Amino acid sequence: MRDNLSAHSRVDTQETATELECFPYSVQHNNEGVCLLVRMGLHRIMLDCGMADISSLKESVSKSSELPADLVLVTHAHPDHARGLLSLHQAFPHLPIYGSEVTSKLLPLNWLEQDPQTIPQFCHALPLRSPIELDDGLVVEIFPAGHLPGAVAILLTYTTEQRIYKLLYTGDFFLSNSRLVEGLRLEELRGLDLNVLIIEGTYGTSRHPHRRNQENQLAERINRAIADGCSVLIPTPALGLGQELLMLLRSHHHFTGRDLDIWVDGAVAIGCDAYLELLPHLPPSVQNFARHQPLFWDERVRPRVRRLQSEHHATMGKSPCIVLTDITTDFNQYCQPDTGPWLILLPEKIDVKVKKEYAAPTTIESYLLAQHSDGPGTTQLIHNLRPQHVVFVHGSSSYLADLTSLEELQNRYHIHSPLPGTRVELPIGETFLQPAAPETNYEGELTELGTVITITLPEAITADPRWRQFADTGLIEARWQGEELVLRGLTQRELLNQNSDRYITPDLDCCGTCRHQRGQRCWNPASPLYNFRVTLEGYCPAFERGSGNSQ
Structure with missing residues (x-):
């Protein structure tokens, strides 16, 4: 050997x-x-x-x-x-x-x-x-x-x-x-x-939720942003996610027939060209779609899908639009002054560097479209x-x-x-002693003191590299999941977005004063906005006034 x-x-x-x-x-x-x-x-x-x-x-x-x-x-x-x-x-x-x-x-x-x-x-x-x-x-x-x-x-x-x-x-x-x-x-x-x-x-x-549920949640968020007068910037890798998003925007009921421009820039556009060369290898449903209209580039059928050229920057964003671009690009070239507000949607599990401020008003959120x-x-x-x-x-x-x-x-x-x-030997048919599983459960104590509840956890939990992100701001959000209480750390980005929202008067019937709104998400199963991120001034028929909602 x-x-x-x-x-x-x-x-x-x-x-x-x-x-x-x-x-x-x-x-x-x-x-x-x-x-x-x-x-x-x-x-x-x-x-x-x-x-x-x-x-x-x-x-x-x-x-x-x-x-x-x-x-x-x-x-x-x-x-x-x-x-x-x-x-x-x-x-x-x-x-x-x-x-x-x-x-x-x-x-x-x-x-x-x-x-x-x-x-x-x-x-x-x-x-x-x-x-x-x-x-x-x-x-x-x-x-x-x-x-x-x-x-x-x-x-x-x-x-x-x-x-x-x-x-x-x-x-x-x-x-x-x-x-x-x-x-x-x-x-x-x-x-x-x-x-x-x-x-x-x-x-x-x-x-994760079912793939179609992920797509619908993302499409709904983009739809609400466009309805609120925002343009949407979606940075993606050159291959895979960008083309998936483009097909979603082309075929979802929120956007079909809508008078809307979708701009594709950089390596994402090159990836689209590569996909067109591979059409015989794509699923039959996609090939059938391409028989009736172009798969990507189309200025005839709404929403229009166009390759972004330098001359388009002067007018892009004057009215709500969607831009797909590279994850490594400088977003300032899109979020220019006088282009109106922008929603920047970042894919989960992909590292994208963003700045705290851009020349135009921006809101930064993340989304899940699992690959x-x-x-x-x-x-x-x-x-x-x-x-x-x-x-x-x-x-x-x-x-x-x-x-x-x-x-x-x-x-x-x-x-x-x-x-x-580290070399791993893989003996077949021999006795193998399985090492002990790493510790993932931590026992703590719960103390009720009048109107304050304290949860104490052992210091060992901080050794997990996820602790730094969890404890980044020192603030947490708690919610019930069945019989279990789930704790989630609030990020700097969420706090910045929450603080940027304008003040909501207490007597106004809206998401900002609804008892089911927490962390700018709706947690009312009876609401059509359930589990969606909501604008504080929004409203739905399932509204129920709360006594002390956090904004």
């Missing part, structure tokens, strides 16, 4: 080693991207290369004639999984790189700063759902994983004289259908007799595949710890959540 998995994890050839090992160069804990090296017997397979700096891969090569792996498999074209591939190819031009056909066409969008003519076609396309023997005894098969056009889950099968080993790497996956991508089909993966599952844990154990499966979706996939080992990657350390501590997983599988640079 080969004498090393990497320069950091040498194996003595005189010792008997396990047939399966995983060495994570990067696991997306701090937005550094995902890059894993898997050893199956004699074969070394690199899974994704999302690192911007591949120096650690170069250092792992002990001889000038060696390669860091025998081959590379890429799950999809998002930067955190693919941005290091071009540098990897330039450093090791003889290293074969494989992905789906769609991924091979989308990869160049990771290097828009370079001339497209200078980027070689280094990614070899693999067919979907077709086992391909890439090396002696090593077979790869890819399955659509949802999340993004071309995204795949990778099944590796390694056959020896003694037994067959199977490993599945999900990359980023989504069980639900979205506007432009069909979800991962569980029925295609059941019954694989899987040994190892390497799976993402982006959302930890969080539970990954939530906690129940993640555990559903695991229970359907029933592997011996589950390796969690791609997520904050806190969220991954939440998943690894789930009793329903601890009792059934060998659970791993490795740090970068």
Whole structure:
């Protein structure tokens, strides 16, 4: 067998080693991207290369004639999984790189700063759902994983004289259908007799509303902003979310036929062009839509969708409009003086830098339009595949710890959540002692003193990196969820938005004086605004006067 998995994890050839090992160069804990090296017997397979700096891969090569792996498999074209591939190819031009056909066409969008003519076609396309023997005894098969056009889950099968080993790497996956991508089909993966599952844990154990509910809540918020005379600025990544939002705005009943301009700028517009080239690979419903009207660019059918040009900046925002742009752009170029108020909507789980003030009045809020499966979706996939080992990657350390501590997983599988640079041996059919689950529950005390209630928690809770965000302002919001009381820390952004609202007179019937309004959200199940963020001067028929609402 080969004498090393990497320069950091040498194996003595005189010792008997396990047939399966995983060495994570990067696991997306701090937005550094995902890059894993898997050893199956004699074969070394690199899974994704999302690192911007591949120096650690170069250092792992002990001889000038060696390669860091025998081959590379890429799950999809998002930067955190693919941005290091071009540098990897330039450093090791003889290293074969494989992905789906769609991924091979989308990869160049990771290097828009370079001339497209200078980027070689280094990614070899693999067919979907077709086992391909890439090396002696090593077979790869890819399955659509949802999340993004071309995204795949990778099944590796390694056959020896003694037994067959199977490993599945999900990359980023989504069980639900979205506007432009069909979800991962569980029925295609059941019954694989899987040994190892390497799976993402982006959302930890969080539970999300149904995808359509998320879309409707977002569409309703944008609709109310437009009705209030606000323009809406939505920064997104170049691929995936931006195109999903555009299709939502094109087809949702709040916007169809509406006299409204939707402007698309920067790399998001380039991503739209790339999607148009991939139309035969998109779902049948999308292809049918495109037969009757343009998928994206359309100035004839309302709402009008236009590519933003420099000459449009002078008039943009004079009347309410919607702008989709890059997450890295300077928003000041849109929020200009005399353009009216703006609502800036930031996607959850994506880091977007914003300023406290812009030249035009702005309100900054976040929204959820999930591109990954939530906690129940993640555990559903695991229970359907029933592997011996589950390796969690791609997520904050806190969220991954939440998943690894789930009793329903601890009792059934060998659970791993490795740090970068830590080799994980994956023995098959051997005794494995599961380490103790990390502590996630904290016992405290509750004291009632007249009109004040004090909840005391142990200091150990502050060791969790989420505590800093929770306690940022020192203010919390409490609400009932069934029989449980849920506490949530209020952020600086929420306080700034609340303080910016004008004063509401106590005798006015509106959301600002309704007893069901808390934290500028409606918590009355009988109201059509239930669970929506509300303007304090708004009103609905379910209004009930409160005695001391906070504004």
